[in-house]
Amino acid sequence: MKSLVFDTGPVISLTTNNLLWLLEELKKKYKGDFYLAEAAKKELIDKPLATKKFKFEALQVLKCINEGILKVIPNNELEEETLSLINLANNCFSARGNWLRIVHYAEVSGLVACAKFNADAFVVDERTTRLLVEGPERLASLLKDKLHTEITVNKENLEKFREQVKNIRIIRSVEIAAVAYELGLLNKYLPNIPNPKKILLDSILWGVKLNGCAVSKEEIEDIIKSEK
Amino acid sequence: MNDTIKEDIIFILSAVIDILKVKEEKDITELKELSNHTIHNASIFQDEDSVSIAILVYSLSKVIEREVDELNYGNILFFLEKAKDCLLKNKIDDYRKIIKKAFTVISGMDSKLKMYIEEVINQAQIKKGSKLYEHGISLARAAEILGISQWELMFYIGKTRITDKTKDAVNVKERLKFARGLFA
Numbered sequence: 001m002k003s004l005v006f007d008t009g010p011v012i013s014l015t016t017n018n019l020l021w022l023l024e025e026l027k028k029k030y031k032g033d034f035y036l037a038e039a040a041k042k043e044l045i046d047k048p049l050a051t052k053k054f055k056f057e058a059l060q061v062l063k064c065i066n067e068g069i070l071k072v073i074p075n076n077e078l079e080e081e082t083l084s085l086i087n088l089a090n091n092c093f094s095a096r097g098n099w100l101r102i103v104h105y106a107e108v109s110g111l112v113a114c115a116k117f118n119a120d121a122f123v124v125d126e127r128t129t130r131l132l133v134e135g136p137e138r139l140a141s142l143l144k145d146k147l148h149t150e151i152t153v154n155k156e157n158l159e160k161f162r163e164q165v166k167n168i169r170i171i172r173s174v175e176i177a178a179v180a181y182e183l184g185l186l187n188k189y190l191p192n193i194p195n196p197k198k199i200l201l202d203s204i205l206w207g208v209k210l211n212g213c214a215v216s217k218e219e220i221e222d223i224i225k226s227e228k
Numbered sequence: 229m230n231d232t233i234k235e236d237i238i239f240i241l242s243a244v245i246d247i248l249k250v251k252e253e254k255d256i257t258e259l260k261e262l263s264n265h266t267i268h269n270a271s272i273f274q275d276e277d278s279v280s281i282a283i284l285v286y287s288l289s290k291v292i293e294r295e296v297d298e299l300n301y302g303n304i305l306f307f308l309e310k311a312k313d314c315l316l317k318n319k320i321d322d323y324r325k326i327i328k329k330a331f332t333v334i335s336g337m338d339s340k341l342k343m344y345i346e347e348v349i350n351q352a353q354i355k356k357g358s359k360l361y362e363h364g365i366s367l368a369r370a371a372e373i374l375g376i377s378q379w380e381l382m383f384y385i386g387k388t389r390i391t392d393k394t395k396d397a398v399n400v401k402e403r404l405k406f407a408r409g410l411f412a
Contacts, residue, residue, distance in 0.1 A: 016383065051377065127366075179404075216396075
């Protein structure tokens with residue numbers, strides 16, 4: 001069975017844009033499973049349910065899980081490999097003699113789930129995990145620029161990490177939203193004004209960006225141009 | 229607490245004390261600049277002390293910004309000087325207790341608006357979380373370090389220009405083409 005693994009970010013940006021319902025429709029088109037690592041579920045649901053903020057949003061995600069739209073992979077299926085991979089990831093770059101713990105258990109367990117179940121893609125909105133998988137040199141350069149200090153790269157660890165994630169492809173909620181638009185799933189929102197399609201697409205893409213998806217203004221413009 | 233962190237916190241405390249010694253309009257700007265400096269150590273060491281001093285300095289700047297005419301810096305200066313003294317004498321546990329008290333003092337600066345202060349501290353956590361993210365720490369890790377939820381951090385980050393500044397390793401057209409293929 002083919003599958004996509006979701007990190008917390010895309011679920012958050014879809015929920016905060018009132019677009020979580022898209023997952024059910026997209027799943028029908030995809031004809032495969034949508035997964036969440038248990039650690040991601042904890043961040044998405046358990047934590048907000050323990051506070052006042054984003055509680056209702058958490059309930060919406062929980063409903064999605066209860067209905068089987070998002071399936072949760074139990075931590076015990078991922079734990080061993082996650083601990084090993086996070087150890088590599090967080091020992092790739094050092095600054096001032098200190099290893100930079102750049103990624104979180106939940107993000108790495110998503111990567112492990114992708115590798116383990118040979119998922120088609122990891123859906124992740126945040127920038128660091130994406131750079132670590134797709135362009136660690138860029139991440140090293142970003143760290144150096146931002147921290148104003150030399151970054152030492154442990155090439156051996158980085159190589160081992162890359163070997164384990166080399167087949168993982170990444171997409172973001174912004175691509176999910178663009179595809180949903182192309183499939184006509186958002187047509188009910190087409191406004192009765194000039195350029196309705198362009199306005200709808202623009203609104204959706206900016207919506208996910210403004211709710212945290214790491215996509216640049218230029219990338220949004222590129223997507224809009226490609227839809228002409 | 230390692231020596232690098234300790235020295236840096238002593239530097240920060242000395243700078244805050246200097247700023248607060250004379251009440252001036254530029255205090256807020258200077259405190260905010262100093263608060264930005266604190267984030268480098270918080271990113272690298274990700275320790276409780278670097279994070280709490282970052283939040284303290286930012287919260288202080290926000291409280292002063294709101295209440296500048298009524299504020300008496302005396303109380304907070306007393307605790308900051310005491311905290312610095314503890315670090316100089318390597319009394320780390322005492323230092324941490326005093327920093328906790330300093331937070332209480334900041335809250336007490338504005339007793340009429342307790343909720344506002346709580347919000348200021350929460351906002352300081354989110355702001356510093358976004359800075360960690362900007363510095364290359366992942367979203368979930370930044371939220372974990374600051375003790376905030378990913379929901380609130382993402383919500384805030386989306387309103388900043390952080391993601392406009394970094395170029396992705398994969399071209400957006402290529403990524404979109406791949407995504408289309410998944411749902412074709």
